[in-house]
Amino acid sequence: MNADWILASLLWICLGLLLASALARSSRAATLGWGLFSLFWLGKIGHYLDIEDYVNVALFFIISFLCLYMAWMVKEKGLSCRPCYWAGYAAAVCGLIYFPFALIAPLQTGLIAFTTSTTASILQSLSIPVVLESGNVMSLNGRSVQIILACTAIESIALFAGLILSVQAPPRRKLAALAASTLSIYGLNIIRNGFVLMAYGWSWFGENSFDIAHNLIAKIGSAAALLAVSYLVFLLLPELLSIIDELAAEIKPRRGDAA
Secondary structure, rough: OOHHHHHHHHHHHHHHHHHHHHHHHHHHHHHHHHHHHHHHHHHHHHHHHOOOOOHHHHHHHHHHHHHHEEEEEEHHHHHHOOOHHHHHHHHHHHHHHHHHHOHHHHHHHHHHHHHHHHHHHHHOOOOOOOOOEEOOOHHHHHOOEEHHHHHHHHHHHHHHHHHHHHHOHHHHHHHHHHHHHHHHHHHHHHHHHHHHHHHOOOOHHHHHHHHHHHHHHHHHHHHHHHHHHHHHHHHHHHHHHHHHHHHHHHHOOOOOOOO
C-alpha cells in the first residue's frame, strides 16, 4: 500500500461523499467530504516540494484551505446554504469526469493518442508536413512535441461539464451549453497544439520558440478562450451565473458575523 494508492482511495471517497451530500442533502456527508478533500490536496503537496515546484505547492495549499473552509461553512449553516450543496455536487461531477483520465492509464493514453492524431491529421490536411512519430509525439521540421494530459483540455472540459450538469435548469439548455463549451474548448485546444508545434518546428520566435509559443502566447490565448466560453455558457445558462453569485455571497464574510 503506497501513498498514491491511499490518495486515490481518499479521492474516490471524497467524491462519493460530496455527490451523496448533494443528492441526499446531508450536511454531515458534505462536511466530511470537503474535509477529506482538503486532506487529499494537502497530500499532493509533498510531490511538488520534492521537485521544487513552489507555485503548485502554494496552489494546492490554497485549494486545501478553501475545501476546509467549505467544510466549516456547511457545518455552520447546514441545509440553509443551498449554494454550498451545489458546490459539492459540481465538485463531485467535475472530479468524476476528470480523475478517471488522470488516474486510469488506458483512459489517459487513449485520450492523449486521440488528441495527438487529431491534431496531426488536421495539420496534414492543411498541407503541413507533420509526422506522427508515436501515440503522443508529433514532429515538424525535425523538431518533436510531446502531448501530455494537460494538452487534451480535459481539465477545462471537466470543469465546465461539472458546473453545467450540476445546475438546475431545463435539460435542453443544459445540453446546449454542454455541447457549446465542450466542442469550443476541444476545438480551440487542437488549434493551440497545432500553433505550438508550428511555432517550434519552424522557429517562428527564434531559439526560444517553444517557450514563447507554449508558455506565453498559448497561455494568454487559453485564458482569453476560457473567458469567451464562460460568457457563452452564461448566456445559454443564466441559472449557472445566479448560483455562482449566491455561493460568492455565502463565502464573503459579513459584518458582524465574527460577533
